[in-house]
Amino acid sequence: MALNLTVYSNANNVSRTITFDFFNDIAAIEAEPSLSNEIQFFFKASTSARDLNNAAYPVRIITGLDDLALNGVKQSAVDTDAEYSNVKAMVIDYTYDMIHGHTANQFGSGCKVKPPMKFS
Numbered sequence: 001m002a003l004n005l006t007v008y009s010n011a012n013n014v015s016r017t018i019t020f021d022f023f024n025d026i027a028a029i030e031a032e033p034s035l036s037n038e039i040q041f042f043f044k045a046s047t048s049a050r051d052l053n054n055a056a057y058p059v060r061i062i063t064g065l066d067d068l069a070l071n072g073v074k075q076s077a078v079d080t081d082a083e084y085s086n087v088k089a090m091v092i093d094y095t096y097d098m099i100h101g102h103t104a105n106q107f108g109s110g111c112k113v114k115p116p117m118k119f120s
Contacts, residue, residue, distance in 0.1 A: 009119035016049040045094050059120040069097040070109035079107040
């Protein structure tokens with residue numbers, strides 16, 4: 001079961017869809033030995049939208065609430081390295097990052113620049 005988020009631009013009368021789905025086509029992922037007794041989940045975030053440079057968004061694999069949107073080390077909407085409090089907070093932050101993009105090394109995360117989503 002997937003979660004499809006539709007984002008609408010009033011200015012351009014255009015919608016874009018972002019999909020969050022359980023990632024179940026994993027061939028091999030090495031888990032941390034300390035996590036062997038914990039439940040792990042894998043989400044796949046994807047969209048067919050393009051950024052302002054007309055580049056496609058890569059599929060993003062999210063392996064837990066501590067896998068933050070900016071290079072796995074920072075949340076995108078706020079300058080914090082705290083893990084997400086729940087799946088809803090994770091989805092909101094990843095969606096924010098896809099729509100708004102981010103600067104290079106935003107919040108000292110070491111990430112590359114990503115332009116905002118294109119709605120024209």
